[in-house]
Amino acid sequence: MPPGYARANRQTPLRLKRLLLPSTAFIRSGRRFARKQPQAAGELESMLALLAADAFHPQLKTHKLKGKLAGSWASSAGYDLRVVFQFVQHKGAEAILLESLGTHDEVY
Numbered sequence: 402m403p404p405g406y407a408r409a410n411r412q413t414p415l416r417l418k419r420l421l422l423p424s425t426a427f428i429r430s431g432r433r434f435a436r437k438q439p440q441a442a443g444e445l446e447s448m449l450a451l452l453a454a455d456a457f458h459p460q461l462k463t464h465k466l467k468g469k470l471a472g473s474w475a476s477s478a479g480y481d482l483r484v485v486f487q488f489v490q491h492k493g494a495e496a497i498l499l500e501s502l503g504t505h506d507e508v509y
Contacts, residue, residue: 444479473500
């Protein structure tokens with residue numbers, strides 16, 4: 402079962418909303434993205450809200466990464482926009498550390 406999912410009973414999974422923790426690299430790449438594509442800021446904001454609510458929502462296409470990014474996960478935030486993140490513990494609760502943001506070629 403993916404991280405963050407707990408079963409109250411065998412029928413319904415309990416989904417926990419996670420805290421998003423942006424790294425300095427994510428903030429830097431977010432500013433760069435906002436300068437390049439200001440019209441897509443709303444799409445990114447809704448994607449991050451969905452990521453906090455359910456990191457494995459089918460719309461996000463969340464997948465585990467390999468190679469030099471092993472241990473990280475990536476989600477789609479539009480046609481060619483990716484968010485790379487890790488599941489971490491923060492003050493006793495599970496959180497999402499946002500590592501980078503950019504196009505497929507920029508983040509991989």
